[in-house]
Amino acid sequence: MPSENSQPAASPVTGSTGRRPGRPTQRILTVESIIDRTFTIAGQEGFAAVTMNRLAREMGVTPRALYNHVANRQEIIDRVWIRFxxxxxxxxxxxxxxxxxxxxxxxxxxxxxxxxxxxxxxxxxxxxxxxxxxxxxxxxxxxxxxxxxxxxxxxxxxxxxxxxxxxxxxxxxxxxxxxxxxxxxxxxxxxxxxxxxxxxxxxxxxxxxxxxxxxxxxxxxxxxxxxxxxxxxxxxxxxxxxxxxxx
Known part of the structure; x- marks a missing residue:
């Protein structure tokens, strides 16, 4: 099964953009992009605001997609501290x-x-x-x-x-x-x-x-x-x- 951040397969389209109307654009998801977003959220709101659901929502993916790149929330916190x-x-x-x-x-x-x-x-x-x-x-x-x-x-x-x-x-x-x-x-x-x-x-x-x-x-x-x-x-x-x- 392809990961959720891979390119979608070709499918019928109804508009000039090549996407179904209303379908979100696929995002390039990496460990670094996850850490970047965590920095933004935690830096202004604190770590309590950092949840897998919040990260996924803001990055335009599902929570399951995050787990293709990090083991869990603790890994994200550790990586943020290392970068900081x-x-x-x-x-x-x-x-x-x-x-x-x-x-x-x-x-x-x-x-x-x-x-x-x-x-x-x-x-x-x-x-x-x-x-x-x-x-x-x-x-x-x-x-x-x-x-x-x-x-x-x-x-x-x-x-x-x-x-x-x-x-x-x-x-x-x-x-x-x-x-x-x-x-x-x-x-x-x-x-x-x-x-x-x-x-x-x-x-x-x-x-x-x-x-x-x-x-x-x-x-x-x-x-x-x-x-x-x-x-x-x-x-x-x-x-x-x-x-x-x-x-």
Whole structure:
């Protein structure tokens, strides 16, 4: 029996297109095209939205056709994670100018995570099997740890700082950047107000002078907020290197 993504046999036609009216165009289905579509869905909606029926529907095939290329949904999830981690890049880092390198490292990874923010939820939403082990991903961890050690941190301190880095980036991509990027240009400046202006207008009798003033003094871009976060991490690492805090 031919696979469902093979060319259909010749059949009577009723129109100039050579197809029966209303019959869907056959799609070229490959493992890569399945992963591409999963990236799109999971990157914006999360992995809960990725089902075999959803993929099949969006790709114009039946669920059975997908199984001609992948064993199951778990294989798709593993392949997505491999592609995601293999595509990540860590910039060249200079221990002699580590403060600038902190901005480059945090900033580079932030922009890469920002493209598909909800893919970062894979650890919470899915199980990644050992089939998704990536030599490239392991190499990136090694490169970052080596940088932290080279600036004078112990390995334990380097591990903790790296965990802080990942927490910063995951949280920022999933909350700050995600919410900021999804707004239209006219309302983006309101993203980081501690309370929306409309709430304060609705409750004029609430005694909250600082909160009302904060509406006008809040940062207006995600870039500005991110810069403050990186500077805060740099200040913390300075304290660790100087022995002014225990880690």
């Amino acid at each position: 981690t293999d595509a990540l890049e860590v910039p060249d880092l200079d221990p002699e100018n580590w403060r600038d390198s902190f901005h480059e490292l945090w900033g580079s990874l932030r922009q890469q995570f920002r493209k598909h923010p909800r893919l970062l939820l894979v650890a919470q939403d899915e199980t990644i099997t050992t089939s998704a082990t990536s030599p490239i991903g392991i190499g990136l961890v090694e490169k970052s740890l080596q940088f932290f050690v080279d600036i004078g941190l112990t390995l334990r301190q380097a591990i903790v700082i790296r965990e802080m880095l990942m927490a910063d980036l995951f949280n920022f991509a999933l909350n700050a950047d995600y919410n900021y990027d999804r707004r239209d240009e006219d309302t983006r400046a309101e993203t980081f107000r501690p309370v929306p202006q409309a709430w304060l207008d609705e409750e004029p009798d609430v005694d909250a002078p600082l909160t009302r003033k904060a509406v006008d003094e809040a940062v207006t871009t995600s870039d500005e907020l991110f810069s403050y976060i990186v500077e805060a991490r740099i200040a913390y690492v300075e304290k660790v290197l100087e022995g002014r805090t225990e880690l």
